Amino acid sequence: xxxxxxxxVDSCSYNQEGVCNASILxxxxxxxxxxxxxxxxTYLKQxxxxxxxxxxxxGHTDTIFCSVDTCAYHDKQHCTLKEIEVGCLKDVDDYxxxxxxxxxxx
Ligand code: SF4
Numbered sequence: 001x002x003x004x005x006x007x008x009v010d011s012c013s014y015n016q017e018g019v020c021n022a023s024i025l026x027x028x029x030x031x032x033x034x035x036x037x038x039x040x041x042t043y044l045k046q047x048x049x050x051x052x053x054x055x056x057x058x059g060h061t062d063t064i065f066c067s068v069d070t071c072a073y074h075d076k077q078h079c080t081l082k083e084i085e086v087g088c089l090k091d092v093d094d095y096x097x098x099x100x101x102x103x104x105x106x
């Protein structure tokens with residue numbers, strides 16, 4: 001069980017006032033050397049899907065799967081941190097533009 005995942009990607013269906021509502025997260029970016037090479041593959045574009053995911057108020061994420069094997073917090077395809085921060089500095093149109101801001105190069 002993980003804690004609250006803060007997320008600034010407000011165009012995502014799972015984002016509810018800066019908190020991720022997805023029960024399972026998939027963070028991608030195998031071999032990443034920089035934060036920008038990581039991404040949240042769970043991102044669901046709200047304008048194409050719906051904001052149905054926001055109707056369930058969860059406020060926590062159960063599992064964080066992660067393929068960023070170059071991160072200090074990576075262990076056996078999972079993240080060992082209780083909480084991570086997901087975001088992006090620009091407007092997000094596609095999941096590849098999201099980043100795991102908690103990434104720490106090992
Ligand atoms: S902190 Fe590291 S191990 Fe955890 S989700 Fe982000 S990139 Fe993956």
